[in-house]
Amino acid sequence: MIAWHENKFAPKPGTILCKPTEIENGAAREFRFGGDSPFAFRMFVYNDAGNFRGFHNSCPHFDIPMNHTPEELFTPDGEYFQCVTHYAKFDKSSGICVYGPCEGKSLQRIPLTMEANNLKIGTA
Numbered sequence: 455m456i457a458w459h460e461n462k463f464a465p466k467p468g469t470i471l472c473k474p475t476e477i478e479n480g481a482a483r484e485f486r487f488g489g490d491s492p493f494a495f496r497m498f499v500y501n502d503a504g505n506f507r508g509f510h511n512s513c514p515h516f517d518i519p520m521n522h523t524p525e526e527l528f529t530p531d532g533e534y535f536q537c538v539t540h541y542a543k544f545d546k547s548s549g550i551c552v553y554g555p556c557e558g559k560s561l562q563r564i565p566l567t568m569e570a571n572n573l574k575i576g577t578a
């Protein structure tokens with residue numbers, strides 16, 4: 455697995471994602487870079503009580519996106535992120551897999567910054 459920022463369509467530092475108010479507390483918002491390309495870069499930002507965390511949407515098991523819809527990023531009880539392919543569960547703070555075929559591996563964190571009330575990609 456390559457580092458997230460080495461992907462062809464990975465967003466550059468300073469890329470604006472959205473306003474922080476556009477992601478509700480406890481929710482995640484997905485972002486896609488690269489249009490309809492099969493190699494498009496997918497990521498999501500999770501709002502943990504105003505603490506925004508960015509993750510590459512790529513399961514460390516098979517290096518494929520974890521979901522089909524935004525709701526599927528979470529387990530039904532909302533306690534973990536999940537991958538719908540083989541149902542791995544990931545800690546929402548660290549991104550570490552705590553259950554499933556990739557246990558111990560981690561989603562890649564994407565650094566974020568806040569500038570002028572915009573959430574932006576930080577420096578890798």
Ligand code: FES
Nearest residue numbers: 513515537540542
């Ligand atoms: S591809 Fe995600 S758990 Fe297998």
